[in-house]
Amino acid sequence: MKASDLKKDIKVRLEAAGIPDAETDTRILMKEYAHVSVSDLYADPDLELADSFSRDDLEKAMELRVKRVPLQHILGRTCFMGFDFTVSPAALIPRPDTEILAEEALMDYHDGSRILDLCTGSGCIIISLLALMNDCYGVATDISKDALSLAEKNASDILGEKKDRLRFFEGDLYSAVPEGEKFEMIVSNPPYIRTADMKGLMPEVKDHDPALALDGGEDGLVFYRRIIEGAGDHLCPGGDLILEIGYDQAGDVTEIMKANKFIEVRTIKDFGGCDRVVRGILSSL
Numbered sequence: 383m384k385a386s387d388l389k390k391d392i393k394v395r396l397e398a399a400g401i402p403d404a405e406t407d408t409r410i411l412m413k414e415y416a417h418v419s420v421s422d423l424y425a426d427p428d429l430e431l432a433d434s435f436s437r438d439d440l441e442k443a444m445e446l447r448v449k450r451v452p453l454q455h456i457l458g459r460t461c462f463m464g465f466d467f468t469v470s471p472a473a474l475i476p477r478p479d480t481e482i483l484a485e486e487a488l489m490d491y492h493d494g495s496r497i498l499d500l501c502t503g504s505g506c507i508i509i510s511l512l513a514l515m516n517d518c519y520g521v522a523t524d525i526s527k528d529a530l531s532l533a534e535k536n537a538s539d540i541l542g543e544k545k546d547r548l549r550f551f552e553g554d555l556y557s558a559v560p561e562g563e564k565f566e567m568i569v570s571n572p573p574y575i576r577t578a579d580m581k582g583l584m585p586e587v588k589d590h591d592p593a594l595a596l597d598g599g600e601d602g603l604v605f606y607r608r609i610i611e612g613a614g615d616h617l618c619p620g621g622d623l624i625l626e627i628g629y630d631q632a633g634d635v636t637e638i639m640k641a642n643k644f645i646e647v648r649t650i651k652d653f654g655g656c657d658r659v660v661r662g663i664l665s666s667l
């Protein structure tokens with residue numbers, strides 16, 4: 383069978399199942415199961431599938447995908463900041479949007495900084511930061527034991543020898559942070575969906591990401607208030623707080639930061655042009 387015919391077949395079936403952006407999923411499935419990339423097809427439009435191609439494995443994956451199981455759960459992994467993270471239903475799937483937060487943190491750290499990641503989930507933020515920064519130390523907290531086990535696995539896989547620089551604690555936001563520890567930087571992608579909006583989410587998110595990682599309370603701002611109000615006790619004066627936000631939350635989050643001794647508060651957009659990150663500096667006055 384020609385690889386291009388298989389590609390057409392996958393795409394038609396995904397489109398018929400109403401999968402958004404079926405072309406991207408088709409390309410990923412082709413690469414994963416038929417070991418054929420888009421450039422292979424450009425190079426040779428008549429390329430035949432290899433004998434080793436297993437139709438059964440592809441069919442199992444297709445069956446799940448048409449039921450709207452996220453591709454990342456089917457493959458068991460996703461790429462974040464260039465690293466391969468294991469994903470599972472225990473934590474939010476790392477999103478490209480969150481890379482904006484990680485990039486912001488990378489722009490302003492100092493060697494030797496201590497960084498706190500609240501609601502670490504898969505650990506994608508703190509693990510990529512420590513992998514890419516020099517000499518930094520991290521503390522990551524999450525209320526979910528299962529999420530922390532996943533994050534610990536990711537830390538061992540990705541950080542190698544640097545993994546001793548990162549400690550994980552189970553608990554609700556700051557309550558899990560060891561007494562008296564202070565940080566130069568706090569990062570978080572907290573749950574921020576308004577409770578009433580939860581039922582309108584796409585099936586991949588609503589049925590497969592943990593609600594605990596999404597639900598930000600009635601106005602979606604519950605975690606921002608708690609994180610920002612508690613930051614003064616954990617951040618060194620002059621330290622950075624960097625938060626991922628929903629597209630319409632920049633105004634509210636900025637206001638809460640300004641009311642809690644944060645200065646130079648600014649918003650950063652994602653590549654889709656939506657407000658995605660708010661950051662500020664804790665005033666030393």
Ligand code: GLN
Nearest residue numbers: 501502503571572573595
């Ligand atoms: N920090 C994790 C992420 O960005 C999990 C966030 C969450 O659970 N809200 O993917």
